[in-house]
Every structure is written in C-alpha cells, then in structure tokens.
Amino acid sequence: RKEVEQDPGPFNVPEGATVAFNCTYSNSASQSFFWYRQDCRKEPKLLMSVYSSGNEDGRFTAQLNRASQYISLLIRDSKLSDSATYLCAVNSVAGNMLTFGGGTRLMVKP
C-alpha cells in the first residue's frame, strides 16, 4: 500500500459546483498534513495546511479524519481558475520530510 494515496480523477465539475477530494495515508503516527496545488506543467504551491480542528480559507475547507486516516479538501462555488491538480502531502515516517500523493486532477467547466 502506498504511504499516501489519492484518486487521480479527473473530477469534471461545472462552475459553481461544490467538489471534494480525499487523500488517505497509511502511517497512523503522521502529524502534519497539507494540500498543494499544481497547475499544468508548473511547480506545486502550498494551498493550505490541515489542522486537527479543520481549516477554512475562503471557498476552501480542509479537514482531517484521524480515525479513518484521511484528509479532505472541499471547494465551494468552483471557478474555472480552480482547474488544477491537487496534491496532498503528509510528513513522512522519518518525520523530517513530506510524502506526496499522486494528485487529483480537477477540471471546472463553464
């Protein structure tokens, strides 16, 4: 089993829709969780951290479910500009680095 797994998608949604992706992790001792956004052929950029209590930033909400070992990203009122690949990242077993999932591709259509 991979350490961090994501549904690769693509998720095709119309503008204005709400969409959610999950990311599962295998190491129950993982402490830190993050969502990165990567536009086509560009570098990943940190979107938001995922706190135990959840984290909201505008239209984006990230949540952690420790019992089931997954994190989620919810995007409300999708915009065309949200089209990208969303990578989750978890601190590695060694604790000093991040392990990334394979990414979930989102395509928002007019």
Place this chain on the structure above:
Amino acid sequence: DADVTQTPRNRITKTGKRIMLECSQTKGHDRMYWYRQDPGLGLRLIYYSFDVKDINKGEISDGYSVSRQAQAKFSLSLESAIPNQTALYFCATSDPKTSGFGTQYFGPGTRLTVL
C-alpha cells in the same frame, strides 16, 4: 526574480550521458530537496539536504547523486542517464523556523528526456 531557479528548464539527452541539473535559491533556506514527478506518481523524493554538510538519500536515490556546493546551490547528477529517468524534476527549499514545517518552495522544474 524567482526565489528558486532551476537550469536547464528542458533537456534531451541520450542513454549513458552524464547530466547535471542545477538549483539555486535566494530565500536563504538551509533545507533543499530534489524530487522527480512522473504521471500519476506524484512527487518522489530523490535526495535532500538540511545544510551544506548534510546529504541524505530519499525514496528513489539509485542512479542519482547530489552536491550541495553552498547554502544556495544544490545540484543533481545522473551519472549515466537511462530512459526510465525521463521525468519532470523539481528542486524545493524550506525553512521550518520561518514558514512552518510543511511549506516547501519549488523551482519551476526541469523536463528531462532520455532517449
């Protein structure tokens, strides 16, 4: 100017050639990383360095070597390139003290094709 730069941006080479990818940063971060990205596999860590005298293997270091010439420079070498090293390579930096543990700043990437 970009804080993390990579050269070259694109490279096509032949099997068996030695290739060096270079990364420079002006962020003043101690920690630097090299990743490769293949479709559907996300970012996989090749090597990382937490300061000039520190070099560590990542998940997929076989076939690669690195050099940390200075705080600002971290180079990745493929001693004898092979076709399955065709990928998009990213350099990244971080400084947990100033921007938190999970914030890594990536360069624009180098697209390497090995024929």
